[in-house]
Amino acid sequence: MSTQLLIVFDLDGTLIKSNIDYEGIRIELRKVLKNFVSKKEYKEISSQYRSILELVGFIEKNDPTEKIFSDAWSFIEEQEKKGYEKAILEDDVHPTLEKLRELNHIVVILTNNSRILTDYGLKKYDLNKYFDFVLTRDDVEQTKPDPEGMITLMKQFNKNKNETIFIGDSWLDAETAVNAGVRFYYLGDEGAPGTRKRIVPSTGFIEEIANILDVI
Numbered sequence: 001m002s003t004q005l006l007i008v009f010d011l012d013g014t015l016i017k018s019n020i021d022y023e024g025i026r027i028e029l030r031k032v033l034k035n036f037v038s039k040k041e042y043k044e045i046s047s048q049y050r051s052i053l054e055l056v057g058f059i060e061k062n063d064p065t066e067k068i069f070s071d072a073w074s075f076i077e078e079q080e081k082k083g084y085e086k087a088i089l090e091d092d093v094h095p096t097l098e099k100l101r102e103l104n105h106i107v108v109i110l111t112n113n114s115r116i117l118t119d120y121g122l123k124k125y126d127l128n129k130y131f132d133f134v135l136t137r138d139d140v141e142q143t144k145p146d147p148e149g150m151i152t153l154m155k156q157f158n159k160n161k162n163e164t165i166f167i168g169d170s171w172l173d174a175e176t177a178v179n180a181g182v183r184f185y186y187l188g189d190e191g192a193p194g195t196r197k198r199i200v201p202s203t204g205f206i207e208e209i210a211n212i213l214d215v216i
Contacts, residue, residue: 002103003163004104004105004106004163005105005106005159005163005164005165005216006105006106006108006153006154006157006159006163006164006165007100007105007106007107007108007164007165007167007212007216008108008109008110008150008153008164008165008166008167008182009107009108009109009110009166009167009168010109010110010111010166010167010168010169010170010173011109011111011113011118011121012111012113012121013168013169013170013187014090014167014168014169014173014187014209015089015090015093015109015127015209016084016087016088016089016090016121016125017087017088017089017090018083018084018087018121019082019083019084019085019086019087020079020080020082020083020084021079021083022052024079025052025075025076025079026050026052026055028075029052029055029056029059029072029076030046030055032059032068032072033045033055033058033059033062036062036063036068037058037062041062045058049171051112051143051144051145051172052076052112053112053137053143056069056072056073056076059072077114077117080113080114080117081117084117084120084121087121087124089125090187090208090209091208091209091210092208092209092210093125093127093209094126094127094130095210096209096210096212096213097127097130097131098130099213100130100212100213100216101130103216105216106132106157106159107130107131107132108131108132108133108134108135108153108157109122109131109133109134109135110135110144110149110150110153110166110176111134111135111136111137112136112137112143112144112172113136113137114136114137114138115136115137115138115139118134118136122134132157133153133156133157135149135152135153140152144172144173144175144176145171145172145173145175145176145179146176146179147176147179147180147181149176150164150166150176150177150179150180150182151180154180154182161180161181161182164180164182164183165182165183165184165185165212165215165216166180166182166183166184166185167184167185167187167206167209167212168184168186168187169186169187169188171200173186174186174200174201174202175200177202177203178200178201183203184202184203185202185203185204185205185206185212185215186202186204186205186206187205187206187208187209188205188206188207188208203215
């Protein structure tokens, strides 16, 4: 009998193709930061490509009133919701997930999306029935690329690094896998705009979601 694996999927850009303008959100958050941190701090923050949640974290840290931080979160949630209004399911998601379940693998989601947005997407595309667990940004102290979520999932299902595979579309996903020491496969050659601006090593690439069956 083949080894039972813990197969971890990112959600947006991997299973669901949304229209969330990630790069546009980053641009707006950087504009906010530039207005109330020093030039030195801004240069330091901008020296590396940052995730949206990192940028909003910097806003929270530097906003004693919490008003700007609150407005930033509202903006992010508004853009996320807007991006899901015309989202579509990636090809072959249902049959691939069904096959993974038939093979007795543990199938989970690790996403930086909110719980509300994640639940909306899973319900809209009838995906809940395939997953043993769903971990969102609301369920962890540190979001991707921190390995907390991945480590939490491995502990919960008693799986080690060699028994875990992560599939995603962004540098955040790849860096999470590196930080957790697990195998990672990029889905497709390109992610959403801005999602691959950091070059992070991976185990490999799969052209479409069904190809995960060829590498497990």
